[in-house]
Amino acid sequence: MDLLLIIYSILIFPIAFFLGIIYSFFLRKVYARFQARRGPWLIVPKEVRKALGLSRILQPLYDALKLLYKESLIPEAANKKLFKSTPYIILGSIILSISFIPIAGFSPLGSFKFSLIVILYLLLIPPLLLVIGGSSSSSPWGVIGAKREVELTLIYEIIQAFAVFSVAIAANSLSIFEIIEFQKNHRPFIALNPLAAIAFLLVIIGKLKVKPFDIPDAPVEVVAGPETEYSGKLLGVLELGRIFFIFISITLFIDLFLEGGMHLIPSVSFIIESLAILFILALINAVNPRYRLDQAFKWCLKYQIPIAIAAIAWTYILKWTIVF
Amino acid sequence: MNLKQKARVYSPWVFHAHAGGCNNCDIEIAAVFSPRFDVERMGVKLKNNPRHADILLVTGPVPKQVEPALKRIYNQTPNPKVVVAIGGCAIDCGPYNYDDAPENYALAGPVNKIIPVDVYVPGCPPRPEAIIHGLALALECLALKK
Numbered sequence: 330m331d332l333l334l335i336i337y338s339i340l341i342f343p344i345a346f347f348l349g350i351i352y353s354f355f356l357r358k359v360y361a362r363f364q365a366r367r368g369p370w371l372i373v374p375k376e377v378r379k380a381l382g383l384s385r386i387l388q389p390l391y392d393a394l395k396l397l398y399k400e401s402l403i404p405e406a407a408n409k410k411l412f413k414s415t416p417y418i419i420l421g422s423i424i425l426s427i428s429f430i431p432i433a434g435f436s437p438l439g440s441f442k443f444s445l446i447v448i449l450y451l452l453l454i455p456p457l458l459l460v461i462g463g464s465s466s467s468s469p470w471g472v473i474g475a476k477r478e479v480e481l482t483l484i485y486e487i488i489q490a491f492a493v494f495s496v497a498i499a500a501n502s503l504s505i506f507e508i509i510e511f512q513k514n515h516r517p518f519i520a521l522n523p524l525a526a527i528a529f530l531l532v533i534i535g536k537l538k539v540k541p542f543d544i545p546d547a548p549v550e551v552v553a554g555p556e557t558e559y560s561g562k563l564l565g566v567l568e569l570g571r572i573f574f575i576f577i578s579i580t581l582f583i584d585l586f587l588e589g590g591m592h593l594i595p596s597v598s599f600i601i602e603s604l605a606i607l608f609i610l611a612l613i614n615a616v617n618p619r620y621r622l623d624q625a626f627k628w629c630l631k632y633q634i635p636i637a638i639a640a641i642a643w644t645y646i647l648k649w650t651i652v653f
Numbered sequence: 654m655n656l657k658q659k660a661r662v663y664s665p666w667v668f669h670a671h672a673g674g675c676n677n678c679d680i681e682i683a684a685v686f687s688p689r690f691d692v693e694r695m696g697v698k699l700k701n702n703p704r705h706a707d708i709l710l711v712t713g714p715v716p717k718q719v720e721p722a723l724k725r726i727y728n729q730t731p732n733p734k735v736v737v738a739i740g741g742c743a744i745d746c747g748p749y750n751y752d753d754a755p756e757n758y759a760l761a762g763p764v765n766k767i768i769p770v771d772v773y774v775p776g777c778p779p780r781p782e783a784i785i786h787g788l789a790l791a792l793e794c795l796a797l798k799k
Contacts (some may be wrong), residue, residue, distance in 0.1 A: 391660050
């Protein structure tokens with residue numbers, strides 16, 4: 330049993346990476362299909378197979394690899410230590426948070442009591458460090474993007490806390506394993522508390538920078554936001570971090586609201602549910618224009634925070650009326 | 654092909670540098686990324702940041718005003734990089750370059766006078782198919798670079 334645990338713990342990182350690649354490919358593909366484009370090839374046609382490979386399902390991995398092989402330019406006016414170190418810290422914190430999140434009902438380090446809080450704080454590191462990297466890059470675009478990132482992170486953290494803790498209050502525990510157990514005994518939280526699920530999905534949309542909220546790195550306004558001056562290896566590390574981050578946010582949603590994807594055949598239903606959520610995200614990405622920063626802020630204050638507060642209220646109503 | 658070349662050929666990111674020109678070539682480049690000729694099938698992505706790019710698509714006869722900017726864009730692109738000159742203007746200043754008259758006083762010359770060019774795509778404007786062919790040749794150049 331112990332040996333199995335160790336093997337699983339080592340295997341979970343490659344599995345997470347592979348699934349993250351599949352997820353980001355799926356996002357790109359579905360987004361392209363909604364725009365009536367083809368997107369990266371799933372199966373490369375026979376005529377060009379010799380030069381272009383069999384399939385492009387690993388496209389995000391090729392992107393990251395290509396960037397890792399390129400030279401990285403560092404601007405002269407940048408604060409070099411901060412500028413170079415932030416991508417690595419971001420990647421490290423994201424990889425660390427994988428070991429606390431149950432993936433299809435298993436996690437190497439997450440079996441203790443307060444894993445939810447640890448994950449929330451670990452997932453707060455990437456946006457804040459991206460802000461530091463952007464503002465240390467000496468580029469005005471980086472600074473503007475960083476400022477936008479700060480403002481949005483501030484408001485998302487409030488909503489995320491409300492959404493996550495409404496689940497924690499209902500399940501009466503702060504460990505994700507116990508939350509999953511609770512959902513197995515009763516019903517998934519997406520049915521018990523749909524308001525919290527909506528609030529959390531909207532937070533994911535913001536954190537993954539899906540269309541209405543891709544304000545910090547809007548390509549037409551701020552060149553690439555905080556990532557403007559990053560190139561080569563450093564950008565490749567950020568790209569790897571993004572691959573992992575897509576996986577983590579989707580997995581967290583499934584763990585909290587869909588009983589960890591443990592319905593029929595654990596791993597298969599887990600992946601199918603993730604792809605369904607990604608499909609929704611790609612649809613939202615394709616049909617929406619971008620908000621201005623103040624519009625996004627107003628939208629959050631007007632709709633998202635009331636929804637999150639209503640989720641908490643609904644949790645208490647559930648607790649007092651229905652016998653858990 | 655080793656892994657390095659494979660990764661490079663499979664995911665070229667493109668920066669479109671507009672150097673003068675009348676916008677026709679730029680419209681054709683936009684068509685290359687549109688539903689009909691979608692180049693994202695091959696993993697090509699249009700970035701608007703030279704620091705993220707592998708391939709520079711340059712259009713237009715370079716005016717003297719744009720010359721320093723084009724040089725700067727070229728230097729901002731990390732190695733290995735490939736430059737594709739698109740359209741007659743980028744190759745030899747097209748209609749602004751007469752045999753019997755002096756050259757236009759406002760032009761700094763075709764693109765290859767200012768930055769090294771790897772691939773030329775002729776046409777006024779070139780068809781999207783021609784631009785895709787040029788991108789394919791640029792991928793060959795990318796694979797051969799160090």
